[in-house]
Amino acid sequence: MEENKSGTIDLHVHIFPDRMFEAVWKRFKSLGWGFQEEYIEQIRQTLIAHGVVRAAGLSYAHKAGVAGSLNRFMETLGRSDPMFLPFASVYPNDDDFRQTVDHAIESSHLYGFKFQPLAQLFDVNDARLDYLYERCLEADFPITMHIGSGPTASKLVGINHFRKLIRRFEMLRICVPHMGWTEFDEFLRLMDDHPNMFFDTAVINIVDHRLDSRYPVPPQRLARYADRICFGSDWPFVHYDYQTSLDSVKRFGFSPEDCQKVMYDNAVRFLKIDIT
Numbered sequence: 001m002e003e004n005k006s007g008t009i010d011l012h013v014h015i016f017p018d019r020m021f022e023a024v025w026k027r028f029k030s031l032g033w034g035f036q037e038e039y040i041e042q043i044r045q046t047l048i049a050h051g052v053v054r055a056a057g058l059s060y061a062h063k064a065g066v067a068g069s070l071n072r073f074m075e076t077l078g079r080s081d082p083m084f085l086p087f088a089s090v091y092p093n094d095d096d097f098r099q100t101v102d103h104a105i106e107s108s109h110l111y112g113f114k115f116q117p118l119a120q121l122f123d124v125n126d127a128r129l130d131y132l133y134e135r136c137l138e139a140d141f142p143i144t145m146h147i148g149s150g151p152t153a154s155k156l157v158g159i160n161h162f163r164k165l166i167r168r169f170e171m172l173r174i175c176v177p178h179m180g181w182t183e184f185d186e187f188l189r190l191m192d193d194h195p196n197m198f199f200d201t202a203v204i205n206i207v208d209h210r211l212d213s214r215y216p217v218p219p220q221r222l223a224r225y226a227d228r229i230c231f232g233s234d235w236p237f238v239h240y241d242y243q244t245s246l247d248s249v250k251r252f253g254f255s256p257e258d259c260q261k262v263m264y265d266n267a268v269r270f271l272k273i274d275i276t
């Protein structure tokens with residue numbers, strides 16, 4: 001995979017200001033979750049060392065009043081470091097929610113919205129978010145939405161939430177991380193009727209002493225969707241090294257042509273970037 005001729009684009013890398021990273025790590029430690037203690041500069045070095053040329057930088061506001069400053073931080077990073085294509089965060093309770101949405105969509109250094117309902121504790125069908133979905137449709141602005149039930153189920157994630165949303169906003173450009181883990185088959189079926197739906201491969205097909213996230217769909221069936229599956233690592237929130245993420249993609253059984261799409265081309269289309 002790393003011999004990819006254009007390099008690799010990683011559609012799922014976590015970026016936070018140092019102090020927020022430290023708060024997240026503290027929480028992960030208390031839960032016994034494995035992760036890599038890397039700040040942004042170290043993450044950058046890891047990506048470069050593995051042939052990654054661009055990475056979607058994902059962040060999220062975990063409480064009210066944080067999204068605006070977090071998005072400014074992300075925007076500054078996007079302006080100063082071509083490695084990172086930062087995503088914006090929103091929090092529906094914020095008084096300036098609509099301004100935050102508008103600002104992100106109009107920014108030339110923010111590339112999409114990231115939703116993490118497990119940590120942000122909002123319902124993706126909360127009526128206040130309809131404004132964001134309508135604006136995203138108008139602007140063809142993407143969303144990466146952690147909405148599958150893996151690795152952690154909750155009443156705020158799962159296929160039923162996503163079905164309800166995608167029925168209301170059928171043409172939203174949404175990436176579902178982790179191939180829809182754990183409802184792999186249900187999410188894959190939705191792709192047939194939703195041409196703007198994408199997946200990322202983060203944390204799937206990892207087989208080690210702590211995890212077995214083998215993808216159950218056979219390569220012949222998956223090949224139909226090879227234009228909308230993008231490599232993602234979830235770095236640095238994983239307990240294994242970066243090469244393991246790259247190697248995990250081989251287990252999907254994609255052809256060499258489809259591998260090129262998964263490792264690079266599909267992300268260019270999802271992000272609508274021009275880096276040639």
Ligand SMILES: [Zn+2]
Pocket residue numbers: 012014202234237
């Ligand atoms: Zn993640």
